[in-house]
Amino acid sequence: MSVLVLAEHDNASIKPATLNAVAAASKVGGPVEVLVAGQGCAAAAEAASKISGVAKVLVADAAEYAHGLPENLALLLVELARSRTHVMAAATSTGKNVMPRVAALLDVAQVSEIVEVVSADTFIRPIYAGNALATVQSKDAIKVITVRATGFDPVPATGGSAAIEAVAAKGDAGLSQFKGQELSKSERPELTSARIVISGGRGMQSGDNFKLLESVADKLGAAVGASRAAVDAGFVPNDYQVGQTGKIVAPDLYLAVGISGAIQHLAGMKDSKVIVAINKDEEAPIFQVADYGLVADLFKAVPELDAELAKGR
């Protein structure tokens, strides 16, 4: 058994989801290696070498990996995969983009968003918006896998001292070019790794009203999320979306405000430890998964919540 994990990073530091992916990789058995592919990514490689349980860090530092273009990254991963039994990545937008490409080039299946490692070839993954859990066995020689972060407790980011080894870059495939990005900036914790998440839905009525949630979030050190309806309506950017086809979160506390609780939304948050729902409709399906439900007008309840939290105890 030998497992390679593709690190998610910004050249300077390692993104938290990598730690969950390494945790999943450790369950397979055998040494875990981490690949840091980027441009000017020495600091990220250094950080990766400290991740607990990592045996070796491979670094591919070249212009063609600057923006994680899958056409380029796949060529590198395919080559490294051939001498290994498993290649894994967190099920982030980067991981989901490149891993199926790697699998197809290797002529193997890809196993998406596993939440459990049963054995080296058998994994559990949600299907149908999490309404069923499939246990699947791969017969392929190389297993290509994406890992749902919420299924695995992260390994510690420090404590390790893996060797760092440079690997040769594979050149530019010449198929695509990075043109630009518009990243949402926030001082708040990242949605997928926050301990508390407060999300708003169509009931918020406007983007401006999300300030009500932000104020609460700031008092709780929480991240702000949203339902698809709130994103579609333009209240908040797309990267706020929690759900089957958005981000999957499982914080200690999830507050759903003005969200009805469609299965597609539940798929993204129903593994949260404690769920609170604030909704004026007592029949809203969100109450079926909420540990604490408050039937109230959010425009009254949220400012009240905010004021109470401001008071402290």
Added chain:
Amino acid sequence: MQHGVYTNLPSLKTVHGHQMKVLVAVKRVVDYNVKVRVKADKTGVETANVKMSMNPFDEIGVEEAIRLKEAGKATEVVAVSLGVAQTQETIRTALAMGADRGIHVLTDVELQPLAVAKLLKAVVEKEQPKLVILGKQAIDDDCNQTGQMLAALLGWSQGTFASKIVPDGDNLTVTREVDGGLETVVLKLPAIVTTDLRLNEPRYASLPNIMKAKKKPIDQLTPDALGVDASPRLVTVKVDEPPKRKSGVKVGSVAELIEKLRTEAKVIP
């Protein structure tokens, strides 16, 4: 309306100097409103007597292809679906929305993304489209793989999770929904695009168009005829129901809520 666009084609070709045929993959899935049930024998989920529809992301794909044609950027829209006989209905839906013709790859075998990608590759080699649009994710298997796999097998560029696409000569500019926000890439055509929710709002087929769609041609093929081994690679050992959440309580006030979160759940200080 479609005929009007069609007869304009020769002049469009001369204006743009190239043709863009668009292939759209459409999958028949359990409708998104259905809450599926796991079968008692744990072999899968109950799909008998359950409403089936086109995968919502594929509706977005069909809509985008039709808009490209309406804008004079695409010459023909071909809807492709793979699967059992009833899959034809999904192709008819695409035709009623405005696709020109359909291709049905008929098989009863359980199709996994790698097999679908191989079959679509064979179709692409026959049809020679410049652009293939797929959904980012089928809402039944939730795999999110097929488009990327097809791009790999063809050696093409890929623009996944697209919220905007703009063709320009030999290139396609794609805005992608990524974890941190939005990203823009320029792809060399031919290319694969997978749709995200914000790409467009799909139209409903009008009754006259539904009638017209009945006359549009659907070619039928098989994996054998395409020379593709479509057998599954992953074995489903079992399918379980997820653990149920314990039912919670209603609280009467914000004060009570905060009290519970502090002392009972202990999730806030």
